[in-house]
Amino acid sequence: MGRDEETKAWEGTPNATAEDGKAQEPVIEMRDIVKRFGDFVANDHVQLKLHKGEVLAILGENGAGKSTLMNILYGMLRPSSGEILVRGQKVEMDSPEKAISLGIGMVHQHFMLIPPFTVAENIILGAEPMQGLTVDLNGAKKKIRELSEQYHLMVDVDAKVEDISVGMQQRVEILKVLYRGADILILDEPTASLTPQEIDELMEIISHLTKAGKSILIITHKLKEIKCIAHKCMIIRQGKYIDTVDVCSCSEDDLAAMMVGRKVNRVVEKKTQEPGEVVLSVKNLHAKDYRGVEILKGLNLEVRAGEILGLAGIDGNGQSELVEILTGLAHATEGEIQLLGKDISCKSPREIFDAGLSSIPEDRQKHGLVLDFSVAENLILQNYGEAPYSKGGILQKKAIEEHASKMIEKFDIRPKGCESRAAGQLSGGNQQKVIIAREVENDKSLLIAFNPTRGLDVGAIEFVHKYLVEQRNKGRGILLISFELEEVMGLSDRIGVIFSGNIQKSFAGNEADEYTLGLYMAGGKE
Structure with a gap:
């Protein structure tokens, strides 16, 4: 489908x-x-x-x-x-x-799974079937396999959750509620972290569930x-x-x-303009993933001032590793990275930020926010030591909250007046707005935007797209990585298709179509 x-x-x-x-x-x-x-x-x-x-x-x-x-x-x-x-x-x-x-069962936007546990252990946690004084794990596995086949969920009950994809983790969450006998399922933003292929699979799963008489509430x-x-x-x-x-x-x-x-207005309005000097240059970049397997294999790309370079690709083809290396969270095994002509290979995140790079991260809760900090504190995470937010090593609460009030109004962060509220108390979409407000206002030469509109409503997406184009028009270089093909096609001046750790093909932004991009994203050719 x-x-x-x-x-x-x-x-x-x-x-x-x-x-x-x-x-x-x-x-x-x-x-x-x-x-x-x-x-x-x-x-x-x-x-x-x-x-x-x-x-x-x-x-x-x-x-x-x-x-x-x-x-x-x-x-x-x-x-x-x-x-x-x-x-x-x-x-x-x-x-x-x-x-x-x-x-009634609920699958939350941020999954409630224990990574080192197996699929079966996660599903039965809190509802363990007993055989005498021991857990009947084999009986539970049999029941899970039956549910998996009945609703076309198809999971490996013995796999560890930390080793399976996000799409598979979501299937585990669905099986958890089915295992407990749910006929009514609440799915909160179920596709926010999924690839297009995983979204297709989820739509099929929902169809099977309703045909079996289940009722679904989906945010x-x-x-x-x-x-x-x-x-x-x-x-x-x-x-x-x-x-x-x-x-x-x-x-x-x-x-x-x-x-x-x-x-x-769901169509991005963007005038053609000539790009300027090279802001980011990546040459022959090699890197390994957490398993020690080579994930980037001689990748090359350039981002110029005043342009948006969009990377289209299926999740797992090196996008996360590329961004982690560019932002200083990981190091390449080989290759050269230059920002405004200066080598930033093996530099720290702070050094790279000071050199002129800001980023909207893939995982807003892991890399974008300190959830227990207030909204106001999160809005100055990188420049809390600068005036007017700090004086003599002491944070200036009034200046910090005044800045936050302006950002909340400008970027429509809700609820209004949430300066002192912990960032973790905001909705996922408003957490994303806090990050976007901070990174756009940092006004660096290069902005990396990784799934910048994930979890946002159409009105907020329109707002963010306008801001990205506005930054591009001001001469910033923007590297856009998104799993939403429409977003990549609508915003990008140039599009590179990443597959198996390399750029397979490059297109002018107005030349690409979904079919051709999808072909190269899957490793094929025209």
Whole structure:
């Protein structure tokens, strides 16, 4: 099933009507849900209905209250007011255990797995089947294999989680909730970290689940995926319920406008301009991955001032290793890297930053933020020792918070006034905005943007794309690495296709098409 399909994943409508012709009772109903955090209202009288065998997409801007609503349904938060009905019965959802007992399972955006444990050990953790005084691991493996085959999930029960792909880890999370008997699945931003191929596979899995009678609530910003897999779409804006619509009757532009409250320009506007001097030069770069296997194999590239070089490729072909080397987090085994004519090979991250490179990292929580630090502190991570943020070695709280207030307003970081809130308390999309605000405002000669719009809504994506083009127009060199082909094609002046640790082919930005790029991304040729 292709991601570009504009039609539904299957014919017909979900089981909204019983055999006798009467309207079927919702399996989940949330009525007038309100959730307050102090003076901040995250959910403001939100309504939700989900029927058996239905995929209901929940669409809203970053910080609109989508995850809060699902955390309430899963018992991780208590509503300030409102009521929840499961299969027509009013319930007090006071814990995840209660939700699980009612057949509700949740797959979180950031997976809850233990890397050194095997797939089977992760799935049964907390629900171990016993045989006398010992865990019946063989019996559990048999049940997991049966579930895996039934729902086309196909995992290796003996593999360690740390050794499998992100897409496979997500399958493990889905199997965890199925193993516990879930009939209602909540998927929070399930495709945020997946490759295009893994997204296709997930769409197939969701289709198999609904055909088996499972009901799915899916939070996503990706309109194509909503059009591909969802029956209905519920829109939330700034915590308020807007509408629930039949997906087949709405275009992607309609959904985007309802979500943001205005028409969204989804086409990047960019004038042609001549690039300037070479900002970044990489020659004959070789490197090994964490297993000691060579992952970069003589890679060459150049980024010039005033241009965006986009790298298109399937995850795992050396993109992460390339960025880690360029930013000083790892070292190459061979090769030359020059930034503005100066050798930055084997330099520290601080030295490389001072030399003129800023970056939006692939993993915002691992490399982009200190989650326990405030938003204001995260916005000055690289220049906390400079004026006006520091004086005589003492941090200047007022100057730091004033800077944060400006960035929050300029980059629409939500909720407003979150300067002193820990970055880990923000939604994933707003965490990404904090990083983008910091790195763009650093005003370095080269900006590396690795999946810069991951987890952002269409309005925020439009905003970030404008900023990247604006920086390019000001003469900055930008290396864009993205698994979203539309993003690479829409923004790039030049496109390089990376495969097996090397640049397979280069294109002018206006010459590339998805088919040809996809061909080279898979190692083929025209």
